[in-house]
Amino acid sequence: MSKFWSPKLRGLTPYIPGEQPRERLIKLNTNENPYPPAPGVETALREFPVDHLRRYPDPESRALRETLAREFKVEVEQVFVGNGSDEVLALAFQAFFYHDRPLEMPAITYSFYPVYCRLYDVERRTLPLDTEWRVDLEAFSPQAGGAIFANPNAPTGHGHGREAIAGLLERVTESVVLVDEAYVDFGGESAVPLIDHYPNLLVTGTFSKSRSLAGLRLGYAVGSRELIEGLERVKDSFNSYPIDSLASAIGIAALKDHEHFDACREAVITTRERTRTRLEGLGFRVLPSQSNFLLVSHPEQDAAQLFVGLRERGILVRHFNTEALSGWLRISIGTEDEMDSLIEVLEGLTP
Numbered sequence: 001m002s003k004f005w006s007p008k009l010r011g012l013t014p015y016i017p018g019e020q021p022r023e024r025l026i027k028l029n030t031n032e033n034p035y036p037p038a039p040g041v042e043t044a045l046r047e048f049p050v051d052h053l054r055r056y057p058d059p060e061s062r063a064l065r066e067t068l069a070r071e072f073k074v075e076v077e078q079v080f081v082g083n084g085s086d087e088v089l090a091l092a093f094q095a096f097f098y099h100d101r102p103l104e105m106p107a108i109t110y111s112f113y114p115v116y117c118r119l120y121d122v123e124r125r126t127l128p129l130d131t132e133w134r135v136d137l138e139a140f141s142p143q144a145g146g147a148i149f150a151n152p153n154a155p156t157g158h159g160h161g162r163e164a165i166a167g168l169l170e171r172v173t174e175s176v177v178l179v180d181e182a183y184v185d186f187g188g189e190s191a192v193p194l195i196d197h198y199p200n201l202l203v204t205g206t207f208s209k210s211r212s213l214a215g216l217r218l219g220y221a222v223g224s225r226e227l228i229e230g231l232e233r234v235k236d237s238f239n240s241y242p243i244d245s246l247a248s249a250i251g252i253a254a255l256k257d258h259e260h261f262d263a264c265r266e267a268v269i270t271t272r273e274r275t276r277t278r279l280e281g282l283g284f285r286v287l288p289s290q291s292n293f294l295l296v297s298h299p300e301q302d303a304a305q306l307f308v309g310l311r312e313r314g315i316l317v318r319h320f321n322t323e324a325l326s327g328w329l330r331i332s333i334g335t336e337d338e339m340d341s342l343i344e345v346l347e348g349l350t351p
């Protein structure tokens with residue numbers, strides 16, 4: 001605390017990202033992709049004309065948005081891009097959720113949402129998950145000031161299909177429904193094809209996970225023209241140039257390589273299911289997952305102790321210190337070799 005801090009700043013509880021360790025660890029704690037970005041990314045980097053850095057980038061990021069629009073088969077006016085999807089989410093909070101009705105979200109979901117509620121003075125109402133730890137779509141109220149959840153959800157891993165999301169949108173029509181699809185490419189079903197039917201649907205996504213570009217910071221939103229225009233108004237009141245010219249060139253190169261994209265996500269899915277079977281063999285309970293991580297608990301082993309034991313043996317996973325999640329570990333899917341090491345260490349820790 002400092003006397004120079006505003007009262008608002010004193011009241012904030014920032015989001016705590018997973019650790020980026022300095023020592024060499026097998027890093028299974030922040031859902032990064034274990035495979036390199038598309039080969040075209042390296043070419044784009046090498047061939048990028050340095051002189052372009054003299055100029056400001058295109059404030060509308062037109063070229064990147066056009067490439068995304070083709071990818072999603074939507075109009076360029078239905079696409080927004082930001083400096084990571086966390087920034088897109090922050091702008092969406094300001095554009096759509098800052099009013100007198102509470103924003104509804106599942107009790108367990110991406111822990112950045114409550115942080116933004118504090119920062120942007122958005123009242124929050126949490127909804128319990130169903131008995132299988134899935135997001136309970138029935139629980140969202142048509143009278144709320146908005147709805148937000150990750151689909152597949154984090155850190156639970158379950159995703160609802162498009163029809164279920166459409167069912168929610170049939171009921172909730174008067175406020176924005178934000179579906180965060182950070183993990184959709186690992187086996188989920190995207191709600192993007194619904195945007196023409198539901199003007200209050202905003203779908204966000206990121207290059208950080210399935211495109212192996214967490215270090216680049218690129219995220220996007222897809223929705224009706226009126227929602228995208230709303231996001232642009234907030235963006236242009238905050239930072240006209242969130243996407244630098246290099247990030248734009250790299251993002252476009254990544255989007256163009258469908259083969260690499262499919263190979264990487266299929267490898268992650270295969271390794272995930274293989275890891276599930278092996279963890280179950282060690283007595284773990286493993287929640288079903290359509291994402292690039294598994295949420296696991298052991299009936300006899302304390303999750304916090306397992307976390308420490310793994311870390312001492314060079315493997316970093318994620319343990320959340322909240323009441324609901326303290327008995328669980330979230331394990332990102334790495335390469336086959338990394339998961340072999342994980343299983344080997346766990347065999348020693350769970351006699």
Ligand SMILES: *Cc1c(COP(=O)(O)O)cnc(C)c1O
Nearest residue numbers: 084085086110150182206208219
């Ligand atoms: C990782 C993640 C994000 C953030 O992605 P960035 O584009 O790297 O900011 C957003 N939502 C969820 C649910 C995530 O897990």
